[in-house]
Amino acid sequence: MAAPILQVKELAVSFQTYAGVVSAIRGVSFDLMAGETLAIVGESGSGKSVTTKTLLGLNAPNATVADSSQILFGDQDLTQLKAGAWDQVRGAKIAMVFQDPMTSLDPTMTIGQQIAEPMVKHLGKSAKAAQESALALMEGVGIPDAAEHLHDYPHQWSGGMRQRAVIAIALAAEPDILIADEPTTALDVTIQAQILNVLKEEQKKRGMAMIFITHDLGVVADVADRVAVMYAGKIVEKGLVNEIFYNPKHPYTWGLLASMPTTSTALGTLQAIPGTPPDLLHPPKGDAFANRNAYALAIDHELEPPFFNISNTHAAASWLLDSRAPAVTPPLAIQQRQAFWQEHFVQEG
Amino acid sequence: MARYILKRLLILIVTLWIVVTATFFLMQVLPGTPYNNPKLSASAIAQLNSSYGLDKPVLVQYGDYLLNLLHGDFGTSFQYQNQSVSTLIGQRLPVSAQLGLQALVVGVLVGLWFGALSARHQNQKLDGFLGVLSTLGISTPSFILAIMLLFLFGYDLGWLPVSGWGDSFSQTILPTLALAVGPAAITTRFVRSEMIDVLHSDYIQLARAKGIGEDQVIRKHAYRNSMIPILTLMGPMTANLLTGSTLVENIFSIPGIGQQFVSSIPTKDYPVIMGTTIVYALMLMVMILITDICTALVDPRVRLN
Numbered sequence: 149m150a151a152p153i154l155q156v157k158e159l160a161v162s163f164q165t166y167a168g169v170v171s172a173i174r175g176v177s178f179d180l181m182a183g184e185t186l187a188i189v190g191e192s193g194s195g196k197s198v199t200t201k202t203l204l205g206l207n208a209p210n211a212t213v214a215d216s217s218q219i220l221f222g223d224q225d226l227t228q229l230k231a232g233a234w235d236q237v238r239g240a241k242i243a244m245v246f247q248d249p250m251t252s253l254d255p256t257m258t259i260g261q262q263i264a265e266p267m268v269k270h271l272g273k274s275a276k277a278a279q280e281s282a283l284a285l286m287e288g289v290g291i292p293d294a295a296e297h298l299h300d301y302p303h304q305w306s307g308g309m310r311q312r313a314v315i316a317i318a319l320a321a322e323p324d325i326l327i328a329d330e331p332t333t334a335l336d337v338t339i340q341a342q343i344l345n346v347l348k349e350e351q352k353k354r355g356m357a358m359i360f361i362t363h364d365l366g367v368v369a370d371v372a373d374r375v376a377v378m379y380a381g382k383i384v385e386k387g388l389v390n391e392i393f394y395n396p397k398h399p400y401t402w403g404l405l406a407s408m409p410t411t412s413t414a415l416g417t418l419q420a421i422p423g424t425p426p427d428l429l430h431p432p433k434g435d436a437f438a439n440r441n442a443y444a445l446a447i448d449h450e451l452e453p454p455f456f457n458i459s460n461t462h463a464a465a466s467w468l469l470d471s472r473a474p475a476v477t478p479p480l481a482i483q484q485r486q487a488f489w490q491e492h493f494v495q496e497g
Numbered sequence: 498m499a500r501y502i503l504k505r506l507l508i509l510i511v512t513l514w515i516v517v518t519a520t521f522f523l524m525q526v527l528p529g530t531p532y533n534n535p536k537l538s539a540s541a542i543a544q545l546n547s548s549y550g551l552d553k554p555v556l557v558q559y560g561d562y563l564l565n566l567l568h569g570d571f572g573t574s575f576q577y578q579n580q581s582v583s584t585l586i587g588q589r590l591p592v593s594a595q596l597g598l599q600a601l602v603v604g605v606l607v608g609l610w611f612g613a614l615s616a617r618h619q620n621q622k623l624d625g626f627l628g629v630l631s632t633l634g635i636s637t638p639s640f641i642l643a644i645m646l647l648f649l650f651g652y653d654l655g656w657l658p659v660s661g662w663g664d665s666f667s668q669t670i671l672p673t674l675a676l677a678v679g680p681a682a683i684t685t686r687f688v689r690s691e692m693i694d695v696l697h698s699d700y701i702q703l704a705r706a707k708g709i710g711e712d713q714v715i716r717k718h719a720y721r722n723s724m725i726p727i728l729t730l731m732g733p734m735t736a737n738l739l740t741g742s743t744l745v746e747n748i749f750s751i752p753g754i755g756q757q758f759v760s761s762i763p764t765k766d767y768p769v770i771m772g773t774t775i776v777y778a779l780m781l782m783v784m785i786l787i788t789d790i791c792t793a794l795v796d797p798r799v800r801l802n
Contacts, residue, residue: 238708
């Protein structure tokens with residue numbers, strides 16, 4: 149794979165609130181390679197969305213990015229950008245597809261104009277040329293009879309069509325990186341697959357890198373090359389998609405995978421991870437997942453685990469991977485996955 | 498659209514008829530007569546009554562009034578002898594309307610600007626300052642402000658004329674300011690809260706993610722969307738301003754209609770009361786209609802039918 153196009157190093161973001169300082173992101177590092185799709189997975193409140201908003205400088209005014217954080221993109225560190233300079237990055241280099249298409253489009257502007265806007269700004273096109281390109285883009289993302297609908301307003305469209313328009317807006321200025329923040333969560337299941345296909349096709353066609361935020365592991369399996377699992381503002385495990393799905397090492401990843409129903413899941417046996425994520429107003433000592441973790445060791449309550457490398461591409465932050473840790477037996481569903489891993493991936497390698 | 502407007506105009510006429518009827522009969526219930534002069538003899542009063550038709554039964558008077566109204570005849574003022582009400586209104590309404598329009602333009606423009614500024618600097622010092630300013634603006638009656646302006650700019654500094662109308666534009670500045678502060682303050686607060694809502698919406702976040710710059714985000718996306726509820730406020734405010742302010746007109750000796758409206762009530766100048774009420778009601782309804790049409794023009798989700 150190519151060189152990283154984006155490097156996030158020790159990203160820490162905190163929010164000043166009336167109750168105190170909330171540490172939403174507590175040291176996140178990852179690389180994004182050109183042309184790949186990185187999925188960031190986690191529960192609500194794990195910091196997925198804050199991470200991506202930070203990449204676009206779109207956090208609320210009460211957010212603070214720690215001085216030690218770096219977001220290296222090209223030859224600049226995005227954490228150092230001033231307000232005006234951000235506008236050269238947003239939309240132009242890094243673009244975003246938002247979660248809810250019903251509220252993401254300006255209700256008083258035609259869809260054609262909304263798609264044309266970034267092209268006028270970043271590609272220096274005339275209003276007329278931008279409208280023509282907007283039409284081509286609309287056709288590209290699969291909006292039927294686009295020419296007739298160029299001057300439509302958002303309220304005239306269904307959610308699925310609006311999400312295609314939101315994607316067209318994100319693609320308008322030909323960005324290098326596309327961030328998709330739960331782009332299918334608000335859509336009907338039947339529409340989800342279509343939208344994922346649009347994203348995958350456009351990514352392939354343009355060779356863009358994509359960061360895909362989701363809590364839906366089914367979607368991850370469909371789109372991702374690599375996966376980062378986030379919990380309580382940290383990445384706890386990262387690896388190639390198959391490594392995460394078939395050879396997971398972190399008990400939190402086990403919990404996520406085990407709670408994913410499959411066609412063979414018996415009636416009334418949906419698995420859940422017990423407990424709730426920690427309060428990031430007062431981040432716990434040690435491993436944030438320890439109090440929900442059936443496999444927690446004594447040290448988990450005292451000291452945060454470092455990353456242990458499982459392969460060149462796979463790492464997890466769990467004390468279970470330390471050579472001194474006792475051997476544990478993962479849940480049955482995970483054992484089955486690991487057996488599949490042994491059978492299909494290890495022998496080939 | 499044309500059909501809708503036609504329908505609204507028909508409704509407007511019916512409403513106007515109800516206003517006319519209600520005002521006409523309420524007026525009859527008012528105690529007292531138009532004749533305040535104690536020297537008037539009983540025979541003189543009887544003669545006046547018959548010449549104005551006031552000796553006829555109330556229902557007949559009502560019928561006569563409606564018939565005359567259909568011919569555009571508002572009757573003759575009791576107080577200003579031989580002055581028809583239409584002439585009276587025709588002379589005085591434009592004065593009030595000009596003053597009101599100036600105040601409206603100044604007030605709304607300042608309100609839009611301050612409101613947007615306040616919203617963009619939410620919870621910062623500027624927002625707090627403008628918040629205090631607009632609270633003061635809302636709570637200071639226009640006549641207090643008029644007197645303060647008069648004293649400061651007219652008397653103390655001597656920059657602007659203190660009264661009169663029609664000789665120079667400078668005469669209109671102080672009354673315009675006195676009338677504009679209230680609407681400016683109300684608009685500021687309204688725009689601020691609407692704008693804050695809009696600025697937190699998803700589509701503004703998306704607009705920001707386009708990298709078109711905060712100024713364009715505000716101008717192209719935030720203003721238009723926060724304008725929709727503000728238009729609703731605009732209709733009654735406009736009608737109010739254009740139909741004159743008794744107190745401000747009094748203080749600056751401006752021959753407007755506002756003063757006329759109020760003085761006609763204690764003197765029981767029935768035709769003037771009726772005339773000014775009709776003008777005010779008509780103005781209000783037309784402004785609301787215009788507001789609705791504007792809303793449909795600004796907000797594509799609103800369809801007029």
